[in-house]
Amino acid sequence: MNSDAAKSALIDAGKWISNKGWVPATGGNFSIKTDDGFVVTASGHDKGCLTHQHFLELSENGEIRSGDGKPSAETALHLKLYQLVPNTGCVLHTHSVAATVLSRFETNNILQINGYEMQKSLSGIASHHTPVDIAIFDNDQDIERLAAKVAEYHQQHPISHAVLIRGHGLYALGKDVSETRRHIEGLEFLFACELERIKLESMK
Numbered sequence: 696m697n698s699d700a701a702k703s704a705l706i707d708a709g710k711w712i713s714n715k716g717w718v719p720a721t722g723g724n725f726s727i728k729t730d731d732g733f734v735v736t737a738s739g740h741d742k743g744c745l746t747h748q749h750f751l752e753l754s755e756n757g758e759i760r761s762g763d764g765k766p767s768a769e770t771a772l773h774l775k776l777y778q779l780v781p782n783t784g785c786v787l788h789t790h791s792v793a794a795t796v797l798s799r800f801e802t803n804n805i806l807q808i809n810g811y812e813m814q815k816s817l818s819g820i821a822s823h824h825t826p827v828d829i830a831i832f833d834n835d836q837d838i839e840r841l842a843a844k845v846a847e848y849h850q851q852h853p854i855s856h857a858v859l860i861r862g863h864g865l866y867a868l869g870k871d872v873s874e875t876r877r878h879i880e881g882l883e884f885l886f887a888c889e890l891e892r893i894k895l896e897s898m899k
């Protein structure tokens with residue numbers, strides 16, 4: 696994909712994600728792998744109102760090639776995920792209420808979701824009996840350090856569809872923007888179900 700097409704796809708994704716309420720204020724950031732590097736959102740903008748001016752183009756090594764402002768403060772985590780997970784073409788990071796609350800409620804380092812038909816919205820999952828394990832990492836303002844922790848974890852437990860950052864949000868991956876959008880939508884549905892289930896069970 697060329698960088699102009701990548702920016703257009705991320706502008707559309709930003710409008711959709713913002714309408715869902717998953718990137719409040721200036722939260723979230725997006726990237727796509729292009730023919731010769733990456734396109735990433737500039738830092739500090741409302742991701743529901745992006746224009747072609749709100750992106751930076753990076754080389755395959757992550758060096759800034761063009762664009763105004765600073766790349767997302769979380770660019771290092773995007774780049775690490777592309778490096779770790781084969782065939783990743785798009786990373787979308789969101790700050791939904793469900794992802795933020797569940798990642799705090801679950802004190803283990805894995806959120807396991809099982810028993811839902813909608814698990815099949817995630818590529819490679821063909822049954823509600825196949826558990827979806829989403830790794831949770833403690834939030835860290837040092838993004839390089841956080842990215843290193845994700846890389847270390849990945850050596851033992853390969854990351855596939857997404858990771859959660861505790862009290863912060865979701866990083867969803869896919870081979871292209873439409874697969875990553877589907878993963879976000881499927882996971883958000885599953886997170887909402889889990890929150891409802893936890894609330895109901897606490898009332899028993």
Ligand SMILES: CSCCC(=O)C(=O)COP(=O)(O)O
Pocket residue numbers: 720721722723724736737738739740766767768769788
């Ligand atoms: C109020 S958003 C705090 C920063 C953050 O978590 C985020 O996703 C947005 O950062 P960016 O630098 O990409 O705008």
Ligand SMILES: [Zn+2]
Pocket residue numbers: 722723724769788790863864
């Ligand atoms: Zn964030």
